[in-house]
């Protein structure tokens with residue numbers, strides 16, 4: 001028994017030195033959690049030391065692979081459940097393999113081991129002794145002298161491994177410090193090989209298991225005394241840092257110098273060792289050879305992002321050049337636009353008319369424009385136009401057993417909801433449209449194939465490279481695709497600046513709407529947005545308007561002013577859902593964290609010491625709090641950025657709390673979700689939130705502090721995105737210089753190569769990047785059959801339209817089409833050594 005198994009003394013109220021246990025056969029598994037090892041079992045008790053006088057007992061705990069009708073030894077403690085009475089809460093368990101001669105013979109000749117009779121079982125025990133099972137597991141060749149039939153020997157080994165190995169694996173994973181969720185994920189990946197894999201190369205976990213970072217793997221490696229200069233360690237650190245750089249900056253590639261510098265720092269600080277720079281440079285090249293990264297000129301990409309950019313370009317070319325022009329004449333389009341304008345009582349201006357015409361006759365079309373310029377109006381118009389020109393009904397009741405021919409989608413739940421409201425038609429998140437969970441690892445995810453004639457994506461600026469590639473892959477060639485967004489908003493959270501890059505391409509038809517229509521109600525927020533977009537603050541910026549005001553203050557005054565403004569808003573009837581504080585950073589006197597506490601105490605103060613509340617991570621959660629969900633949880637139908645309200649808090653100590661665990665229940669628009677402690681890191685108070693998290697949402701009143709402390713973040717697109725979240729009232733606070741700085745600080749473009757790929761693919765210029773000595777390759781699959789050669793098989797021809805997933809290019813690098821070493825030649829340690 002490992003030390004992990006004896007971890008319950010402290011829970012034993014009566015006798016500090018006794019390990020409580022139950023031995024018994026599992027009669028039934030009452031409950032088995034889908035995403036962890038948690039199970040509730042009914043056990044027929046054969047032995048125990050907990051003063052239990054009944055035949056059966058309910059045992060709960062984290063168990064990997066419990067077999068019914070198998071005997072286990074559970075260690076833990078008995079607890080009294082308010083509803084179900086006494087249960088045994090197991091901290092650990094072990095398959096109870098019999099150790100006496102007769103027990104062992106009975107076990108081996110029992111129903112678990114097909115084809116093994118009593119006589120053979122006796123022979124095994126007589127030959128190998130009473131610890132036969134351990135010996136066999138250690139060295140299966142010991143069975144040879146017994147002379148078992150091959151199939152019997154195989155079953156015997158497999159069963160012994162299942163019965164005895166899994167618990168050991170889970171115990172081993174626990175010893176490495178993995179909790180139930182991660183242990184389940186790791187076991188699911190490596191099965192019976194789990195501990196071997198970890199012992200051999202714990203750094204594999206970084207690549208294979210989401211949620212295991214370099215530092216965790218490095219800790220295990222230290223435990224295992226793995227050499228800090230080991231290749232596997234250097235490679236894992238390099239991959240971690242490429243990811244980090246791309247995630248942090250939103251770039252799709254990096255270059256050798258910053259990458260190698262950051263990696264060096266990670267490697268040296270984590271284990272206090274000096275790393276040989278030449279070895280690190282060598283491993284970068286090895287990673288390229290292993291197709292995990294790609295070098296192109298001086299750029300270094302993760303293979304997935306590299307391929308995604310190429311594939312986006314190729315899919316767009318496939319769509320643009322698809323042979324799907326119906327017989328819609330220009331005249332018919334003009335006539336239909338007239339009908340639609342009349343029905344909506346609008347006179348479209350020139351660029352709007354042009355947008356409608358172009359969009360409805362293009363295979364792919366991009367529409368951008370600031371707030372109030374008519375993007376939604378055009379989406380509505382296009383839906384009506386499409387319906388008229390293709391003679392389809394917009395009555396969703398007529399599509400009970402067939403798909404609706406127009407697909408509307410947006411990157412977030414809130415944006416999709418707005419789209420549905422403004423069009424009166426079904427709209428969904430892109431993830432839901434594609435049947436994705438949001439936990440996808442890479443661009444190779446299988447998705448649903450889309451069905452219909454027209455796809456409109458709103459809030460396109462929020463769509464990242466990977467998601468866009470997955471989306472395009474699912475679009476059949478006959479489908480028209482219209483991408484709508486505001487190019488001046490912040491780019492996606494994930495890598496890339498897809499909408500920006502697409503708009504840079506002359507090969508994609510596009511229109512920018514510039515005339516502002518939503519001004520009739522004397523809104524001054526929209527003109528402010530347009531002024532900011534054009535790089536200036538209006539003259540009247542500090543003059544209070546009906547719908548916006550500016551309050552000059554420093555960082556240390558922000559909190560107090562927000563307090564006053566929110567208290568006043570509350571007294572005027574504003575609810576916490578309607579008032580949103582936005583800020584660029586979490587820390588500091590004017591940061592999100594501090595403002596959350598302040599505003600929480602106005603909208604939802606703790607009224608008495610006896611009121612239920614739970615503290616977590618410096619936040620105090622109370623019933624009635626507005627909270628933000630931070631990750632995608634498709635199993636609960638809640639997604640990153642969803643805002644909800646706490647409707648219940650259950651404390652473990654509550655008399656009536658059957659779960660005996662601390663829990664928070666939150667009502668979202670769509671459903672209620674209960675979070676156990678392990679999931680609280682998915683939540684944060686949402687009275688104040690980051691501008692990035694607010695993308696795709698709008699609020700009646702927005703309060704925005706900008707102070708010099710946020711200097712690092714102050715950029716034009718950040719300010720622009722923040723103020724365009726305000727529907728009716730905008731309160732700006734801070735100092736003029738910070739606002740001026742934001743406006744003049746033109747947003748820095750991310751490092752991406754999508755525009756370049758579009759140009760290369762559309763121009764048919766798919767030649768090898770110009771690198772001396774690089775193996776000559778064709779960078780992307782051409783739609784023309786590739787010349788046959790011995791080494792590279794002929795490229796399959798482009799798939800015919802609408803034939804399932806649109807996988808034009810096989811994994812480029814993997815298929816040997818791209819030399820992963822391009823750009824890697826000649827990388828020398830001095831290229832990335834810190835400057836003296």
Ligand SMILES: Nc1ncnc2c1ncn2[C@@H]1O[C@H](COP(=O)(O)OP(=O)(O)OP(=O)(O)O)[C@@H](O)[C@H]1O
Nearest residue numbers: 346347348349370371372373374375376377517518
């Ligand atoms: N040609 C037009 N004539 C009159 N009103 C118009 C015209 N185009 C748009 N509008 C009106 O202007 C307002 C803003 O338009 P719309 O909501 O389509 O803009 P938007 O670009 O989607 O704005 P946002 O991005 O802020 O949601 C709406 O009330 C709309 O009816």
